[in-house]
Amino acid sequence: xxxxxxxxxxxxxxxxxxxxxxxxxxxxxxxxxxxxxxxxxxxxxxxxxxxxxxxxxxxxxxxxxxxxxxxxxxxxxxxxxxxxxxxxxxxxxxxxxxxxxxxxxxxxxxxxxxxxxxxxxxxxxxxxxxxxxxxxxxxxxxxxxxxxxxxxxxxxxxxxxxxxxxxxxxxxxxxxxxxxxxxxxxxxxxxxxxxxxxxxxxxxxxxxxxxxxxxxxxxxxxxxxxxxxxxxxxxx
Amino acid sequence: xxxxxxxxxxxxxxxxxxxxxxxxxxxxxxxxxxxxxxxxxxxxxxxxxxxxxxxxxxxxxxxxxxxxxxxxxxxxxxxxxxxxxxxxxxxxxxxxxxxxxxxxxxxxxxxxxxxxxxxxxxxxxxxxxxxxxxxxxxxxxxxxxxxxxxxxxxxxxxxxxxxxxxxxxxxxxxxxxxxxxxxxxxxxxxxxxxxxxxxxxxxxxxxxxxxxxxxxxxxxxxxxxxxxxxxxxxxxxxxxxxxxxxxxxxxxxxxxxxxxxxxxx
Numbered sequence: 001x002x003x004x005x006x007x008x009x010x011x012x013x014x015x016x017x018x019x020x021x022x023x024x025x026x027x028x029x030x031x032x033x034x035x036x037x038x039x040x041x042x043x044x045x046x047x048x049x050x051x052x053x054x055x056x057x058x059x060x061x062x063x064x065x066x067x068x069x070x071x072x073x074x075x076x077x078x079x080x081x082x083x084x085x086x087x088x089x090x091x092x093x094x095x096x097x098x099x100x101x102x103x104x105x106x107x108x109x110x111x112x113x114x115x116x117x118x119x120x121x122x123x124x125x126x127x128x129x130x131x132x133x134x135x136x137x138x139x140x141x142x143x144x145x146x147x148x149x150x151x152x153x154x155x156x157x158x159x160x161x162x163x164x165x166x167x168x169x170x171x172x173x174x175x176x177x178x179x180x181x182x183x184x185x186x187x188x189x190x191x192x193x194x195x196x197x198x199x200x201x202x203x204x205x206x207x208x209x210x211x212x213x214x215x216x217x218x219x220x221x222x223x224x225x226x227x228x229x230x231x232x233x234x235x236x
Numbered sequence: 237x238x239x240x241x242x243x244x245x246x247x248x249x250x251x252x253x254x255x256x257x258x259x260x261x262x263x264x265x266x267x268x269x270x271x272x273x274x275x276x277x278x279x280x281x282x283x284x285x286x287x288x289x290x291x292x293x294x295x296x297x298x299x300x301x302x303x304x305x306x307x308x309x310x311x312x313x314x315x316x317x318x319x320x321x322x323x324x325x326x327x328x329x330x331x332x333x334x335x336x337x338x339x340x341x342x343x344x345x346x347x348x349x350x351x352x353x354x355x356x357x358x359x360x361x362x363x364x365x366x367x368x369x370x371x372x373x374x375x376x377x378x379x380x381x382x383x384x385x386x387x388x389x390x391x392x393x394x395x396x397x398x399x400x401x402x403x404x405x406x407x408x409x410x411x412x413x414x415x416x417x418x419x420x421x422x423x424x425x426x427x428x429x430x431x432x433x434x435x436x437x438x439x440x441x442x443x444x445x446x447x448x449x450x451x452x453x454x455x456x457x458x459x460x461x462x463x464x465x466x467x468x469x470x471x472x473x474x475x476x477x478x479x480x481x482x483x484x485x486x487x488x489x490x491x492x493x494x495x496x497x498x499x500x501x
Contacts (some may be wrong), residue, residue, distance in 0.1 A: 019306075076380075077429040093430060094381055094414055174496025175419065176385055176414040190417075194308040213248050 009204060010179060011188065018185040021096060022164035026157050031110050033156060034149075037115035038141070059109045063169025068172040070102060083234040098175035099182045103164035110163055111156035118152020119145065124232070148231075151224045162213050186196050225230035270475050275302040276310040278326035278463065279418045280351070280392065280437050284495040288488050296482075298475050299458070306418045308389045314468055315338055321471040322479060324348065324463055326419075327391035331464040344467035350498035351461040353395050353453040358429045359446050360446055367451040374408040376433060381414040381436060383425040383434030391461075392419035396435035399457040421448065437461070441494040462500065469482040471485070 007015070017236040040052055076093045084090040092098035122145055130140045146153075168186040174233050175182040177191060189205045192198035256476035277285050282304045289300045301329040303310065303320075304459065307330040314320050314334060325331045333342045353475060362397050365376055373382070385393035391480045400406040427446035434447075441449050465483065478496045482488055489499045 058313075068481050071428065071430065074428045075428060175414050175423070176383075176421075178381075178414060191388050192384055193312065194306060194386065196329065198389075 005091055007204075007208075011182075011201070013180050014175045014183050014185050014188040014205070015208060015212075017096060017099075017180070017183065018165055018209075021100045021103055021184055022161050024097075024100040025107060025164040026111075027044040028100065029108050029160050030106045030153075030157065033108065033111040033160075034115055034146075034153065034200070037156075038145075039111050041113070041116045041119040055112050056109045058106050059172075063106060063167070064173050066105060067102060067170035067173030070105065070170065072100075074101070075174075088210055092175070094175050094178060094182065095179055099171050099184060100164075102170040102174045103167045106167050106170055107160035107163035113153050114150065114156035114159055117157070118149045121152075122148045150227050154220050154224055154227075158216060161216055165209060165216075184195070242463060246299050249431070253422055254397070262415050270296075270298045271473050273298060273300045273321050273473055273475050273479055275300055275321040275324070275479075276314060276318070276468075277302055277322075277324040278307045278391070278439055279282055279304045279345040279420050280326055281324060281463070282420075282437070283443050284492050284497060288414075288483060288491045291488070291491065292479065292482050296478070297469050298373035298479065300479070306390055315492075317470065319470075320475045321476045321499075322465065323468055324465045325391075326461075326463055327394065327459075327464055328464055329391070329394075331466060334466075334468075339469050341469050341471075342466075344477065346465055346480070347462045347487070347500045348465040348482060348483060349463040349492055350494070350500050351463070351500075353392075353399055353435060353458060353461065354424050354438045354441050354448045355453070356434050356447040357432060357437055357450050358426055359448045361432065361448070361450075363433065363450055367453055370404045373405045373433070374412060377409070379467050380430060380432040382409050383414045383422045383431035383438075385419045386415040386417065387413075387420045388415075388419055392422070392437060395461055396456045398459060399435075402457040404464045428494070440455075442496045463497075 027148050034088070036055060038046065042054075046093060052091045060199075070092075072078055072094045074084070076082070076085070076091075081092060084092075090097070092101050126148070127140050128145045131137075135143065166186055167184070171184060172187055172190070173181065177183050179188075183191070185205055185208070189202045189209070192202040271449060275285070275289070285302060285304075289302060293299060306398070307325040310320075310323065311325065311330040311333050314323060315337065323331070323334065331340070331345065335342065337346070355365065355367060361397060363376055365373070384396045385391075387397040390467035398407060400409065414425060414431050416425055419440055422434050423436050423440045425431045426436075427444050433450065435453075436447075438452065442448055465480055467480060479487050492499050
């Protein structure tokens with residue numbers, strides 16, 4: 001049983017890289033995710049359906065296609081990639097930042113959906129009441145809407161994190177499979193399945209992957225329940 | 237007749253049964269038409285095999301459906317009882333893997349094709365390298381990476397690693413690699429200019445106008461690149477042996493040679 005948990009250096013590297021990539025993918029998606037969810041939930045403008053469709057594109061496209069599009073746009077020779085490199089020194093090609101970007105893109109629609117649903121469920125009369133008491137729209141959002149949306153935000157973060165932990169197709173197409181840099185847990189699991197006799201290692205890593213995701217889910221559940229308790233304590 | 241039935245339920249039942257019978261009759265083969273052949277083939281064979289299959293279909297009316305993927309993926313699928321009739325691997329290891337588990341018919345196994353390993357660069361690159369022991373590969377990469385199919389499991393990557401090891405340059409590039417999922421993805425990385433150099437088969441380099449061959453690896457630097465073919469043990473398709481015979485025949489030879497494969501005897 002102990003041998004099962006004995007990880008090689010390569011495997012530990014992949015686990016740590018996956019955690020790092022998933023964390024940053026989730027964190028970087030948070031503010032854009034909340035803003036876009038707000039726009040979609042409350043906004044009324046021409047092209048809203050188009051924006052919604054665009055955000056959901058990574059959900060319906062094959063991951064490899066998403067990865068290929070990322071490569072075309074943000075690779076070393078891509079128009080956006082060259083711009084970011086020249087002006088900000090940000091490079092995504094063959095680096096962990098590229099893996100994080102691929103994961104963020106794939107998990108973004110899930111996060112936006114969760115947050116949007118949560119915002120739509122907020123009673124707008126509470127926001128109106130705050131406005132009548134003199135609060136500006138930004139303050140209303142920060143003090144009334146956002147706290148009530150927190151369960152949805154947490155759900156969105158967990159979805160993005162979990163999606164990033166399992167992301168493979170877009171990552172390997174965009175930034176390939178470089179140990180220590182872009183070889184996340186799913187990529188290493190895939191590599192092991194390509195080696196005769198590597199199935200045992202693949203299974204071991206899969207179990208670890210499941211364990212990590214379960215822990216994240218339990219943490220999110222715990223957080224949500226604590227928040228619910230706080231809100232209930234403040235019920236009028 | 238149907239409208240005169242008294243109970244609507246009986247009428248519905250009769251209509252349903254008639255529909256089922258019609259649809260079964262419709263999809264049943266009209267004559268003793270040949271059963272479609274399912275071929276699992278290594279990704280690098282795509283262009284050549286597609287053409288060979290077309291030629292075969294025109295000659296014999298035998299339809300084929302080919303799944304192209306990494307040899308490892310295909311072998312695993314066959315092991316999991318995928319309904320393949322024919323397996324063409326990009327190296328001997330994966331065919332041996334199946335042979336050891338008695339998943340291919342041993343007397344149907346043959347070495348079909350050979351290939352060469354080449355070093356490629358984007359077509360407008362100015363890279364000039366002569367492949368020789370200790371050649372300056374790491375320097376030629378600059379700050380870029382060497383695109384290669386994953387050396388852990390993909391045959392093209394394994395051959396590439398073996399070649400670089402025997403030339404004494406592997407250790408200088410171990411941390412400068414961009415391991416791709418399969419040899420075609422490797423080709424795409426170089427073709428897009430994302431990697432300044434890459435290692436693929438000669439046949440892949442020929443198929444993409446966006447790359448040019450910088451050099452060919454001498455055959456003694458890596459194990460011989462052999463594509464073995466065999467009929468899957470669980471296959472019951474009577475057209476399988478004929479298909480294998482066709483691919484080995486002089487008729488199919490020019491199709492493969494045009495792509496750059498060497499036809500083995």
